[in-house]
Amino acid sequence: MTRVPGVVTVGYQGEPGAFSEEAAATLFPGAATLPVRTLRAIFEDVRGGQLAYGVVPVENSQAGSINETFDLLGRGGVSIVGEVVVRVDHSLLALPGTGIGDLRRVCSHPQALAQCDEFLAALDVEIVPVYDTAGAAKVIAAEGRSDEAAVASPRAAELYGLVILARQIQTHPENRTRFAAISADPTPLAPPDKTSIVFSVRNEPGALVRALDALASRGLNLSKIESRPVVAEPWHYRFYLDIDAGDPEHPLREALEAMEADVTSLRPLGSYPAWRDPQPH
């Protein structure tokens, strides 16, 4: 890794031109952004202090939660300190001279391919999942693949010298991805108004509803609930909640204490400022 002394380094998954890079640059203007090949490596580098921050995808408005991120958050050692929402407009990119009729393969990240499923189903080409949207564009350019296209951002076309065959090819035009900023230091990027927690419930009828009611009965709203399997115990789950409260004091602290009766484990993942889209000027 190359570092500029005194400049904060923020890791993101993928290659330059990835939507994750845009998320990192939006949340940390002026910071150095560093491409990292896998989400797992970002968490390891943040946990170990090699990266001050990482920016990782949490959920997409069309394809849903990024399971790997939730599983890595569940392992501990990092806190969520901020979040950002990025518009995801996918384009179909190819080498100059390649037409849509020449295509035999389209490659991209599996989430991007899922987001463009209707457009791609009409193309009658082989769909090839790869690890990154911008990485797919980079390979087509580097290897001169004239029968292949990538699903990636317009910025990736610029960076790698490709042309845009089609724009906004995602199935639903309002396509956004929410990213979390993670750090080994739990200090939020600004005063917090949102808290994420992870917990497992006792194996008793009604335990999940009672645990959720500890929050609801105190007027605390849940903006998201996600379940992921506990791998050591088939058909048991870990639940992830986003709560619209950033103050660790009453009533949130009281609610978390009340949940203890019905949970086998409960851990805060971080309190941080909820993202708000900038107001147009």
Add this chain to the structure above:
Amino acid sequence: MTRVPGVVTVGYQGEPGAFSEEAAATLFPGAATLPVRTLRAIFEDVRGGQLAYGVVPVENSQAGSINETFDLLGRGGVSIVGEVVVRVDHSLLALPGTGIGDLRRVCSHPQALAQCDEFLAALDVEIVPVYDTAGAAKVIAAEGRSDEAAVASPRAAELYGLVILARQIQTHPENRTRFAAISADPTPLAPPDKTSIVFSVRNEPGALVRALDALASRGLNLSKIESRPVVAEPWHYRFYLDIDAGDPEHPLREALEAMEADVTSLRPLGSYPAWRDPQPH
């Protein structure tokens, strides 16, 4: 499609040797099983009556829910009429003569790759997601790829003439996948004791907890809750519940009526017999 007159035809996703084929054969002994390339095609053929039944993966004890299945169930036109749980023991398969040190690529279905992530991370090879476990084995055999292995079942090794380089390579040994049987006819395969529903809640604080409480306060237990995004409305979700009750009468009907106050839509996905592992002799 080739059909045997008078024999029920059950579609499964993937190639012969897929775990889905084992699930279909377990739930429908004596039926004809038919490989279908995509989950979407299974749902279409079941909805259209070309297939009497389809057997589709719902969740894996390690990797979690199969998002595509939930999204396809949410579109309607089919009912869940049964379920089956299959042990998933993954093996590393290659051509005879290929050693682990010769490998440059390992291919399989993304879920299978995720389930074997620790074993694969230690191999230092390129990980290539493809559409099916058994399909990965078939391609290696058909194209004579001597630097590539597939993650698939021992049965796929037999079917395609490959050898087993390593057995039970999944990260967690207790690895199981639950499959649902779907049909255009809602009649369950046996007397039902489990019901699945899908609903969306009003955009009001506490609406989700109140909807769940309509079930819990009547002593109805939830065995699973899953959320999936509503694509037309970023950050709104559709919730899928499994309820331990198969009788559509009191108290389940009463609970579903009580939920109406907090939901914008609610639809039963089917009542069916919960799977029980056969007792050892």
